[in-house]
Amino acid sequence: MEKCDVETPAPLVDRARMERNVRRMVEVARQAGVRLRPHTKTHKCPAIAKIQLSLGAEGIAVAKLGEAEAMAAAGIDDILVAYPIVGEKKLGRFLDLNARIRAACTTDSYEVAAGISSAAQARGQTARLLVEVDSGMRRVGLPPGEAVLGLVRRIADLPGVHFAGLLTHGGMDRHARDAGELPRLARQECEACLDTAELLRRQGFPVEEISVGTTPLARFGGAPGITELRPGTFVFYDVSMVSLGAATFDDCAYTLLTTVVSRHRDRLVIDAGSKTLSNDRPAGHLYTSGFGVVVDHPHLRVDRLSEDHGVLTITGEGPLPAIGDKLEIIPNHACQSVNLHDSLFVVEDGKVTGDWRVEGRGKTV
Amino acid sequence: MEKCDVETPAPLVDRARMERNVRRMVEVARQAGVRLRPHTKTHKCPAIAKIQLSLGAEGIAVAKLGEAEAMAAAGIDDILVAYPIVGEKKLGRFLDLNARIRAACTTDSYEVAAGISSAAQARGQTARLLVEVDSGMRRVGLPPGEAVLGLVRRIADLPGVHFAGLLTHGGMDRHARDAGELPRLARQECEACLDTAELLRRQGFPVEEISVGTTPLARFGGAPGITELRPGTFVFYDVSMVSLGAATFDDCAYTLLTTVVSRHRDRLVIDAGSKTLSNDRPAGHLYTSGFGVVVDHPHLRVDRLSEDHGVLTITGEGPLPAIGDKLEIIPNHACQSVNLHDSLFVVEDGKVTGDWRVEGRGKTV
Numbered sequence: 151m152e153k154c155d156v157e158t159p160a161p162l163v164d165r166a167r168m169e170r171n172v173r174r175m176v177e178v179a180r181q182a183g184v185r186l187r188p189h190t191k192t193h194k195c196p197a198i199a200k201i202q203l204s205l206g207a208e209g210i211a212v213a214k215l216g217e218a219e220a221m222a223a224a225g226i227d228d229i230l231v232a233y234p235i236v237g238e239k240k241l242g243r244f245l246d247l248n249a250r251i252r253a254a255c256t257t258d259s260y261e262v263a264a265g266i267s268s269a270a271q272a273r274g275q276t277a278r279l280l281v282e283v284d285s286g287m288r289r290v291g292l293p294p295g296e297a298v299l300g301l302v303r304r305i306a307d308l309p310g311v312h313f314a315g316l317l318t319h320g321g322m323d324r325h326a327r328d329a330g331e332l333p334r335l336a337r338q339e340c341e342a343c344l345d346t347a348e349l350l351r352r353q354g355f356p357v358e359e360i361s362v363g364t365t366p367l368a369r370f371g372g373a374p375g376i377t378e379l380r381p382g383t384f385v386f387y388d389v390s391m392v393s394l395g396a397a398t399f400d401d402c403a404y405t406l407l408t409t410v411v412s413r414h415r416d417r418l419v420i421d422a423g424s425k426t427l428s429n430d431r432p433a434g435h436l437y438t439s440g441f442g443v444v445v446d447h448p449h450l451r452v453d454r455l456s457e458d459h460g461v462l463t464i465t466g467e468g469p470l471p472a473i474g475d476k477l478e479i480i481p482n483h484a485c486q487s488v489n490l491h492d493s494l495f496v497v498e499d500g501k502v503t504g505d506w507r508v509e510g511r512g513k514t515v
Numbered sequence: 516m517e518k519c520d521v522e523t524p525a526p527l528v529d530r531a532r533m534e535r536n537v538r539r540m541v542e543v544a545r546q547a548g549v550r551l552r553p554h555t556k557t558h559k560c561p562a563i564a565k566i567q568l569s570l571g572a573e574g575i576a577v578a579k580l581g582e583a584e585a586m587a588a589a590g591i592d593d594i595l596v597a598y599p600i601v602g603e604k605k606l607g608r609f610l611d612l613n614a615r616i617r618a619a620c621t622t623d624s625y626e627v628a629a630g631i632s633s634a635a636q637a638r639g640q641t642a643r644l645l646v647e648v649d650s651g652m653r654r655v656g657l658p659p660g661e662a663v664l665g666l667v668r669r670i671a672d673l674p675g676v677h678f679a680g681l682l683t684h685g686g687m688d689r690h691a692r693d694a695g696e697l698p699r700l701a702r703q704e705c706e707a708c709l710d711t712a713e714l715l716r717r718q719g720f721p722v723e724e725i726s727v728g729t730t731p732l733a734r735f736g737g738a739p740g741i742t743e744l745r746p747g748t749f750v751f752y753d754v755s756m757v758s759l760g761a762a763t764f765d766d767c768a769y770t771l772l773t774t775v776v777s778r779h780r781d782r783l784v785i786d787a788g789s790k791t792l793s794n795d796r797p798a799g800h801l802y803t804s805g806f807g808v809v810v811d812h813p814h815l816r817v818d819r820l821s822e823d824h825g826v827l828t829i830t831g832e833g834p835l836p837a838i839g840d841k842l843e844i845i846p847n848h849a850c851q852s853v854n855l856h857d858s859l860f861v862v863e864d865g866k867v868t869g870d871w872r873v874e875g876r877g878k879t880v
Contacts, residue, residue, distance in 0.1 A: 157604055159879055159880065191823070234838075237839065240522065259777060259778065265839075289777075289824050291777075409602060411601050411627070411655070412623050413624065425854050429796075430789070430794050431794075457578065457851070457854075458578040458579060461653070473599075473601060473626040489822075489855070490855075491879065512855075512856070514855070
């Protein structure tokens with residue numbers, strides 16, 4: 151089937167671009183001497199995770215236990231749940247995984263570590279635990295240095311727990327509105343962990359892993375001493391990544407195919423809205439408005455989204471699509487758009503060659 | 516099970532509040548002498564649609580054919596697809612529905628009407644078609660008056676099509692930042708259709724239905740001559756509806772139960788983010804920031820969402836939840852949050868008594 155014959159709105163993945171994105175990031179990691187552990191929250195497809203692994207990635211990271219379970223069910227055997235696991239049921243599920251595959255999870259508190267310890271001990275297991283360092287995002291994570299040391303001192307001897315190292319997420323939420331800031335943020339992300347690791351080692355605590363995250367910083371390859379990169383969005387890229395200077399539109403492997411359903415002098419309406427593209431605003435500085443970019447139509451701006459309508463404003467000269475014509479939209483945030491679909495169409499040389507189930511979607515707990 | 520024992524993040528529906536919301540809107544419609552046709556995009560649950568019908572609603576509206584199919588499969592037999600149906604496959608699916616139940620769809624163009632006409636004619640069917648009037652939202656819809664008359668003239672004699680009346684959606688996207696504007700907008704929405712209907716009737720075109728939409732305007736009950744109200748969000752309400760002055764927090768029947776997973780001096784982190792709450796900003800004027808409201812914790816503000824983390828800023832004095840404690844969040848936009856879940860937990864007197872499948876979720880085409 152030609153890709154333009156798919157019923158819309160339809161999420162499309164350009165397989166060649168996706169694989170090129172993965173190969174390039176594998177090469178970044180190889181040159182830096184670190185492992186690439188893709189965060190699979192972007193695609194949530196075991197099929198894509200397996201492609202990433204076949205191209206050189208080593209293990210995956212997820213945010214949700216349910217996603218880890220879906221990935222493990224598909225045969226993936228090295229999964230970092232980069233999230234604090236809280237509550238008896240979730241601890242039990244994590245330990246079920248831990249019994250079958252190489253698993254790890256994260257914490258920034260004694261409470262979470264103690265919960266894992268007692269659950270693991272009761273089952274005669276040892277759980278690998280990374281401590282999350284806040285390298286500037288102010289989300290989960292302890293400040294670098296003494297605060298981390300204080301926690302590691304308390305958890306190092308907990309039964310059932312193996313302190314496996316440090317993890318940070320150099321998130322872009324509150325800074326980096328300019329691509330020029332990215333190298334500085336990448337250094338900051340790495341230094342927060344490396345300085346802390348040095349402090350820990352001086353105090354006699356081995357630090358095996360130092361894992362840094364996030365796509366816009368990953369291409370700098372970490373720094374000597376970092377052991378793994380954990381980017382997610384790089385598999386598809388999106389308007390936000392282009393806007394941050396971390397990719398070009400030619401790298402964007404995920405688009406939403408839509409149909410024009412209404413046409414007026416000043417606007418077109420397409421059959422994609424916030425329930426298929428999401429209402430996420432763009433990050434970065436190049437694109438600061440709009441809800442996606444229309445491929446090959448620079449004179450159309452995705453101005454407004456309702457739940458199932460997108461309103462495109464006509465901002466310049468150019469051919470105007472007719473009712474029934476198809477348009478491809480690159481979303482602001484691919485991870486959010488993917489999460490609104492049950493499966494993704496695989497496109498090779500302009501033809502749909504299959505589909506990938508978004509098995510991790512809806513696995514919210 | 517007590518509601519606080521559900522694994523989080525968990526979407527909860529307070530059934531008593533939900534039914535009260537429905538009864539009140541049924542009463543608004545009854546007093547105004549119009550029918551209530553709930554838009555089911557808010558809940559996408561056949562089970563809830565059936566409750567709405569049992570409490571006095573007459574028929575439902577949906578935006579997507581896939582949602583219509585899910586509702587029809589559950590036995591609902593009067594469905595307005597309030598959307599322009601474009602493309603051969605979708606037309607075939609609509610006519611499959613039209614053969615089984617009382618269906619209708621909408622258009623603002625001759626192209627869409629002509630497509631329906633030829634597909635319906637080929638199958639020996641007649642499709643009921645409403646023409647969409649733009650009462651100010653500038654989305655789908657023709658300007659009131661002559662533009663609508665021009666279209667109705669062209670479609671009135673199309674074979675396979677029955678012009679059944681007018682429809683508008685007095686959407687709140689670009690105006691109504693103040694509850695004081697709501698009565699004016701409600702009048703504007705109705706007058707756009709009523710004036711146009713009068714023009715059509717003078718020219719000899721009967722106008723059977725005049726359908727107006729949107730929750731914040733629905734409680735004004737339309738106006739004499741309006742035949743149906745088509746609100747959606749009223750079944751649950753949300754922060755945006757409170758912010759617009761269309762409801763109170765006591766009316767909000769949908770919440771997301773979350774768990775605190777990280778705690779710092781300045782912030783708490785919960786296990787709900789944009790992939791369970793959505794990144795929708797609030798409409799209205801009372802709440803202009805934040806990503807939801809924490810029930811019973813006015814000193815906590817949902818300041819930032821990542822995909823699977825919510826960062827609550829501590830803005831005042833009050834008890835601080837510990838790691839592992841549960842919090843309920845009223846989302847900015849219930850329709851978006853619901854669409855991120857496969858099923859909703861039914862809560863009665865604080866206990867979970869069942870769940871409702873969100874059958875319409877993922878039926879994006």
